[in-house]
Amino acid sequence: xxxxxxxxxxxxxxxxxxxxxxxxxxxxxxxxxxxxxxxxxxxxxxxxxxxxxxxxxxxxxxxxxxxxxxxxxxxxxxxxxxxxxxxxxxxxxxxxxxxxxxxxxxxxxxxxxxxxxxxxxxxxxxxxxxxxxxxxxxxxxxxxxxxxxxxxxxxxxxxxxxxxxxxxxxxxxxxxxxxxxxxxxxxxxxxxxxxxxxxxxxxxxxxxxxxxxxxxxxxxxxxxxxxxxxxxxxxxxxxxx
Amino acid sequence: xxxxxxxxxxxxxxxxxxxxxxxxxxxxxxxxxxxxxxxxxxxxxxxxxxxxxxxxxxxxxxxxxxxxxxxxxxxxxxxxxxxxxxxxxxxxxxxxxxxxxxxxxxxxxxxxxxxxxxxxxxxxxxxxxxxxxxxxxxxxxxxxxxxxxxxxxxxxxxxxxxxxxxxxxxxxxxxxxxxxxxxxxxxxxxxxxxxxxxxxxxxxxxxxxxxxxxxxxxxxxxxxxxxxxxxxxxxxxxxxxxxxxxxxxxxxxxxxxxxxxxxxxxxxxxxxxxxxxxxxxxxxxxxxxxxxxxxxxxxxxxxxxxxxxxxxxxxxxxxxxxxxxxxxxxxxxxxxxx
Numbered sequence: 001x002x003x004x005x006x007x008x009x010x011x012x013x014x015x016x017x018x019x020x021x022x023x024x025x026x027x028x029x030x031x032x033x034x035x036x037x038x039x040x041x042x043x044x045x046x047x048x049x050x051x052x053x054x055x056x057x058x059x060x061x062x063x064x065x066x067x068x069x070x071x072x073x074x075x076x077x078x079x080x081x082x083x084x085x086x087x088x089x090x091x092x093x094x095x096x097x098x099x100x101x102x103x104x105x106x107x108x109x110x111x112x113x114x115x116x117x118x119x120x121x122x123x124x125x126x127x128x129x130x131x132x133x134x135x136x137x138x139x140x141x142x143x144x145x146x147x148x149x150x151x152x153x154x155x156x157x158x159x160x161x162x163x164x165x166x167x168x169x170x171x172x173x174x175x176x177x178x179x180x181x182x183x184x185x186x187x188x189x190x191x192x193x194x195x196x197x198x199x200x201x202x203x204x205x206x207x208x209x210x211x212x213x214x215x216x217x218x219x220x221x222x223x224x225x226x227x228x229x230x231x232x233x234x235x236x237x238x239x240x241x
Numbered sequence: 242x243x244x245x246x247x248x249x250x251x252x253x254x255x256x257x258x259x260x261x262x263x264x265x266x267x268x269x270x271x272x273x274x275x276x277x278x279x280x281x282x283x284x285x286x287x288x289x290x291x292x293x294x295x296x297x298x299x300x301x302x303x304x305x306x307x308x309x310x311x312x313x314x315x316x317x318x319x320x321x322x323x324x325x326x327x328x329x330x331x332x333x334x335x336x337x338x339x340x341x342x343x344x345x346x347x348x349x350x351x352x353x354x355x356x357x358x359x360x361x362x363x364x365x366x367x368x369x370x371x372x373x374x375x376x377x378x379x380x381x382x383x384x385x386x387x388x389x390x391x392x393x394x395x396x397x398x399x400x401x402x403x404x405x406x407x408x409x410x411x412x413x414x415x416x417x418x419x420x421x422x423x424x425x426x427x428x429x430x431x432x433x434x435x436x437x438x439x440x441x442x443x444x445x446x447x448x449x450x451x452x453x454x455x456x457x458x459x460x461x462x463x464x465x466x467x468x469x470x471x472x473x474x475x476x477x478x479x480x481x482x483x484x485x486x487x488x489x490x491x492x493x494x495x496x497x498x499x500x501x502x503x504x505x506x507x508x509x510x511x512x513x514x515x516x517x518x519x520x521x522x523x524x525x526x527x528x529x530x531x532x533x534x535x536x537x538x539x540x541x542x543x544x545x546x547x548x549x550x551x552x553x554x555x556x557x558x559x560x561x562x563x564x565x566x567x568x569x570x571x572x573x574x575x576x577x578x579x
Contacts, residue, residue, distance in 0.1 A: 051453065077455030085453070091446035102443045105436050106455040114436075154455050 003062075004029040004190050005050070005081075005158055010059030010069075012045050019045040021214040022059070027158070032184055032191045034201045034222070037211035038234065043194040044086060046211070047162055050192075051083045052076035063158070078106065082156035084147040086163045086194075092136035096127055096146055099135050103153030114153075121149045125179060141172045148176075152183070161193040165200045177203045198226075210234075250430060258574040269419055273412045281411050285483070287524040288418040289476060294504030294516030295425040296472035301502075302511035303433060304465035305445030307362070310351075310369030312497035313376050314344040314470040318477025319492050320380065323392050326406075326481075333407045333478050340478055341471040347372070348470030352463045370495060377493035386487075394485040407482040414483050421479065422517065425472060430513055432468070441465055445511070473501075496546075503549060507556045509563025518565050523552060 003026035012020040020042040027033040035043050048054045050061060052073040061069040068076055077083075082103075090099050100118035101111065108114045122128045125145045130138065135146060144164055151159060161180075165173045177200050183189050195201045201208060201222060208225045210218040212234040218225050225231055251259065273281055293315065300306045321343050322336035351372050355365045381389045402409030407417070432438045440461045443451040452458050481487055491497070508519025530548050534541065560567060569575040 053449075053453075073449075073452040074455050074457050077453060082455075083453055085450070089447050089450040091443050091450065093446055094442055098439065098442070102439050102451070102456075103454050105439055109436060111435060111439070114439075150454060 002029055003027060004031075004064060005192065006062050007046075007050075008060045008062075010046070010049060010056045010061060012042075012049060012054065012056050018214050020049070020056075020211075023209075023211070023214070023216050024059075025209050025216065025219060027190060027192055029157075029190055030184070030188045031206050032180070032193070032204050034205035034208045035192070035194050035211060036196070036198075036201060036208055036225075040213075041211040042214040043211055044162060045214075047083065047160055047194055050076075051081060051160055077154055077156075080155070080157035081160060082151035082154045082158075083160040084144075084151050084162055084164055086166075088140070088143045088147045090135035090138075090143055090146050090150065092134065094135055095132050096135055096138065097122065097131035099146055100149050100153045103150040106154045118149075118153060121152055125149050126175075141168050144168065145176070148180075152189075156189070158190045158192060161191060161195075163194055163196060165195065165197050168197075170199065173197060173200055174203075176200070180204060202226075246431070249434065250427065252434070255574055257572070261572070261574060266423070273415045278411065281415060283524060283528050285411060285415050285418055287521050288415070288422050289479065290500060290504050290524060291517040291520035292418060292422045292425050292479075293473060293476045293501040294508070294520050295422070295429055296469050296476070297501045298505045298510065298512075298516050299429060299432070299472065300465050300469040302505060302515070303429075303438060303445065304441040304462055305448075306462055306465060307366040308369040308466075308469070308498075309366045309495070309502065310371070310373035310498050311469070311473050311501045312493050312495070313347060313369070313373040314473035315477035315480060315497065315501075316373075316376055316380070316489075316492040317344045317347055318474030319481040319487050320386055320392065320477070321474075322478040323394055323481040323487055324386055327392065327394060332405055333482050334405065337475055337478050340474040344470040344474035344477075345467040347376075348466040349463060352466035356459050356462050370498070373493055373495065373498055377489050380489035380493065383489075389489060391486055391488040393487075394481065396485050407479075414479070418479055421475060426513060426517070428472070433513070437461065437464060500549075503553065505563075507552060507564060509565035512563065512565050512569075514569070515563050515565040518568070519563065522564060523549065526552065 006026040008024050009022045010020060011018065011022050023046060035046065037043055049056045049069065052071045052075065055070040060067055063079060063081060068079065091102065097115070097118055100121060101114045104114035104117040105111065108117070119128065119131070122131050125148065127142060127145060127149065130142065135143065138146060148161065148164060165176050168176065180191060181204065184191055193204065205222055208220065208222050209216055210225055210231050217234060218228045218231050272284055276284065293311065297308060297311050300308050318340040321340045322333050325331035325336045325339060326333065351369060354360065355368050360368055380386060386392045399408050402413040404413060440456050443454060443456060444458050444461060448458055480492070503523055504519035505516040506519065507523055508517065509515030527545050527548060530544065534544065556563065566575065
């Protein structure tokens with residue numbers, strides 16, 4: 001498998017603080033890849049650099065063989081990388097359906113066609129019967145799903161999920177995991193996720209990268225990573241023992 | 242082509258809305274035949290305010306960019322049209338073909354400076370005020386349009402209304418501004434339901450999320466400013482030919498910009514009916530106040546402005562969404578009208 005996304009010694013510092021320090025990894029096409037690590041490990045900074053929200057200070061980011069570091073977020077999205085936000089931000093006053101139509105219009109000119117696609121996705125994520133409600137009226141789990149649906153509507157090749165199951169109940173976590181796995185299996189969508197909920201990481205990811213204080217301390221299959229002494233020490237800690 | 246436009250216009254609109262629209266339009270069409278000359282002028286001013294409010298709403302209500310300087314675009318339209326007419330005898334309709342791009346270019350300059358360098362929110366609003374003020378002071382010294390002495394269109398008695406040259410009686414002007422208001426309404430509805438409209442709303446709601454959804458926010462904000470400016474410029478053309486005189490101190494005055502904002506704010510920012518309803522509510526109440534004061538023999542300069550302020554205060558306190566959204570819900574026609 002070829003790498004769809006590859007990072008080469010990517011660094012980012014904020015004043016004195018090194019948030020991400022020379023991180024390299026590659027996400028193969030069609031894979032589900034997770035980045036885990038304690039709070040403040042630099043996961044979201046890493047995400048923001050891939051999504052174009054901030055430019056790295058050093059290193060290269062390549063998507064489908066082309067450098068993307070320093071592109072604007074909209075340009076990154078148009079190339080096929082869609083993201084969700086850790087603190088969900090749907091368009092509050094717009095209806096659930098209109099939120100998704102906005103995404104679907106990225107590669108479609110016709111509003112009718114975008115609406116068709118939006119409804120298809122809303123059905124898949126069990127939001128179809130709530131499609132006329134304003135996004136602000138949804139519960140948190142629904143808003144999280146809406147965020148994923150809106151991102152998917154832009155027809156990405158790579159989906160970046162920032163803590164998409166955090167704050168959900170275990171049954172809701174399982175439901176989200178099932179939908180994401182099905183999407184990955186059926187459409188070959190590549191997924192890169194940041195996650196705290198190990199239940200979701202273990203069920204979804206084929207490979208895991210562990211960040212701690214901005215550096216990659218381990219990479220491998222989820223089973224191997226959770227047994228790695230360095231990881232247990234820094235991250236899973238008391239929870240795992 | 243026409244059929245598909247009509248189909249798109251009436252899409253998702255409940256029958257009750259179409260009936261209501263028909264009644265309002267019929268009333269507006271009949272109005273000049275039943276009201277006196279004074280009231281006809283009041284209606285013209287109300288429609289003018291509805292039209293300019295609709296144009297302002299494109300920028301603020303749809304794309305979320307607060308302009309407090311839209312008098313600039315009306316003023317540019319007015320001066321370009323009046324200049325072409327008085328100097329070269331070019332009529333207002335051909336003149337508008339020059340006014341619209343001129344105003345859009347002014348909007349583009351402001352938009353470029355603001356959006357390129359991240360000037361947003363109230364700072365953007367201040368920039369729009371600044372440019373309107375530049376224009377006011379600049380035109381005050383621009384000899385080619387008579388500077389502060391004012392630019393006058395020749396006024397004569399006309400045997401017939403000359404629609405092509407916009408010379409005629411108030412009834413002709415009434416129908417011109419009515420048609421313009423209807424067209425602006427239709428334009429806004431079509432824009433709002435097309436790709437550009439969805440992108441504007443996304444930008445208004447959350448610009449960062451809109452960018453993450455792949456929207457080139459710079460480009461779509463530029464479109465909003467330029468379209469709003471071009472639409473507003475026709476109001477200027479109308480103003481020039483209706484009043485026949487232009488003074489920089491008046492046309493570029495910040496008061497004109499504020500008046501364009503009041504209608505939609507009172508009627509409902511971001512709604513299609515808000516600017517129209519707001520314009521009629523505001524002008525209707527102001528005229529009632531006016532006639533009440535003259536009946537009582539009072540002459541208080543500035544009373545209208547104080548009254549506008551009070552209206553604004555009341556609406557913001559009692560109906561923060563504006564008058565239209567709660568009214569639409571009451572009438573049961575709040576579905577599908579955006």
